[in-house]
Structure formats: structure tokens, C-alpha cells
Amino acid sequence: MTGKTDRHLLVETRDTGEAFLRDARVLAGTGRDVTLLLIQDAVGTVIRTSSPIGRLTGAGVRVLIDDFSMRQHAVAVADLPTWVRVADAHDIAGLLLVPGIKVVWH
Secondary structure (H helix, E strand, O other), X not given: OOOOOOXXXXXXXXXXOHHHHHHHHHHHHOOOEEEEEEOHHHHHHHHOOOOOOHHHHHOOOEEEEXXXXXXXXXXXXXXXXXXXXXXXXXXXXXXXXXXXXXXXEO
């Protein structure tokens, strides 16, 4: 049985695919706690005007972006939409160590 306490961390490393975003939306829609973490090449997807990731926040998905990857791709905090939160290595390690969290790396 699943419930609100089920936590999922979806880690996207490349240009986000619609299937991966759909998975995040479906998980959140069934009451699960879902965080989407964008790292490596995925960081550029949030600064696009037509980014489909923004629609996830309406479904309850939290969107984080890795600060190191941002610097590597010359993405400034000022370039980010308001629905994205910047995460550093300490934040990410804390998420990965949450007891019972289910991590999917894409």
C-alpha cells in the first residue's frame, strides 16, 4: 500500500524526456512525495520558455537544480524560474539518505 509517506527522488541527468516527467506527475498524483532533481545536462531544460517541467509543480512535484551543474553550464540563479530551488551537495546527500526514499536515476 502506498501513501503520502512514500518519497521518491527522480534524478534527471540529461534533457528531460516526456516519459520521465509523466512518471513524476503520476507518482505525485497518487499522493506520493516527489522531488525532481536536475543535474548535469538537465539543468538547461528549466531555463527554456516552454519547459514542460514547470507544469509538474502544479501536480505537487518539487523541482531542484544542482548548483555545481548550474555553474558548469553557466546558468545563473537569476535565469531560473521561481518554481526551481537550488540544491548544493549537502542538500542532495541529505535527500539520498532519507530512510526509505526511492531513487530513480535517469
